[in-house]
Amino acid sequence: MAESSPSPSAPPPSQPSRPPPVRSAPTGRGNSWLMDRFATHSGTVVLETTGRSVNQRAFAAGRAVILFVDAVGHLKQAGRSLPLIIRQLENAGFGSLFVLSLIAAMTGGILAMQVGKTLDTFGATNQLGGIISVAFCREFGPMWAAIIILSRVGAAYAAELGTMTVNEEVDALRAMSIDPVRYLVMPRILSLVIAMPLLAVVADCVGVLGGLVATRSLFNQPASEFFNSLSGALTATDIVSGMFKAAVFGAIIGTIACDRGLNTTDGAEGVGRSTTTSVVLNVIFVLFADLVITWFILVPFAAIQNWVR
Numbered sequence: 001m002a003e004s005s006p007s008p009s010a011p012p013p014s015q016p017s018r019p020p021p022v023r024s025a026p027t028g029r030g031n032s033w034l035m036d037r038f039a040t041h042s043g044t045v046v047l048e049t050t051g052r053s054v055n056q057r058a059f060a061a062g063r064a065v066i067l068f069v070d071a072v073g074h075l076k077q078a079g080r081s082l083p084l085i086i087r088q089l090e091n092a093g094f095g096s097l098f099v100l101s102l103i104a105a106m107t108g109g110i111l112a113m114q115v116g117k118t119l120d121t122f123g124a125t126n127q128l129g130g131i132i133s134v135a136f137c138r139e140f141g142p143m144w145a146a147i148i149i150l151s152r153v154g155a156a157y158a159a160e161l162g163t164m165t166v167n168e169e170v171d172a173l174r175a176m177s178i179d180p181v182r183y184l185v186m187p188r189i190l191s192l193v194i195a196m197p198l199l200a201v202v203a204d205c206v207g208v209l210g211g212l213v214a215t216r217s218l219f220n221q222p223a224s225e226f227f228n229s230l231s232g233a234l235t236a237t238d239i240v241s242g243m244f245k246a247a248v249f250g251a252i253i254g255t256i257a258c259d260r261g262l263n264t265t266d267g268a269e270g271v272g273r274s275t276t277t278s279v280v281l282n283v284i285f286v287l288f289a290d291l292v293i294t295w296f297i298l299v300p301f302a303a304i305q306n307w308v309r
Contacts, residue, residue, distance in 0.1 A: 088191035088192075120219060
């Protein structure tokens with residue numbers, strides 16, 4: 001009898017698949033574990049970004065100081081660049097007169113209205129002339145001149161030199177043995193140092209006249225009383241300190257704008273970035289310089305004056 005062939009064995013029953021284990025947060029911490037990791041990562045990113053930004057700003061400030069010292073060293077050759085200096089003076093000075101005068105006149109009127117309303121409560125509107133004149137000569141005149149110049153002329157300097165840099169025109173000057181600092185930077189800085197004090201004086205005069213018109217029309221104060229208050233409160237120190245501030249602001253604006261322009265990269269996009277950075281840095285350093293100079297005038301310089309007297 002023939003043996004029967006063995007039947008194929010049945011497949012073993014399939015085992016039920018187990019889900020993959022879920023990693024849970026460490027015991028006892030719950031969701032705070034994820035929060036702590038996120039906070040640690042975010043804090044590290046913030047610190048790295050802040051440190052990188054501070055390092056870049058410090059490097060740019062040191063580079064600008066070196067550029068300013070180099071430009072001062074070329075002042076002995078200012079006669080050779082006299083046509084360039086005159087052209088930059090015309091652009092920075094006369095080109096900004098109308099806008100600066102308009103803003104100063106409106107600021108004087110606003111200041112007279114705001115301060116006069118408070119002084120009228122105490123019957124002291126006769127002090128408006130002195131308050132407005134001192135405020136303009138010490139702060140408003142130099143500061144408005146700086147804001148107009150840095151936004152109008154400083155941005156233009158950064159854009160002009162930035163375009164020349166990306167088009168390799170600055171390298172062409174070096175190839176022709178022409179120092180870019182003497183030819184491009186020194187005339188611009190010197191023109192701003194000369195123009196800024198004059199613009200500050202114009203802003204002072206126009207602002208005081210705007211305050212006089214507002215005082216005359218709103219509080220019926222005669223002009224003689226306004227100018228009597230002005231002469232009693234305003235001193236030569238106020239005028240000279242304001243002009244000195246304006247000259248320092250001009251040096252800062254010209255140096256930062258030229259530095260950003262000469263270090264422009266990445267084509268047209270870099271020109272726009274350099275222009276924006278120039279305006280931002282100028283605002284910061286002008287306000288910082290104003291703080292330092294004001295402190296020096298009010299504390300050490302005042303103490304020296306009292307000691308001399």
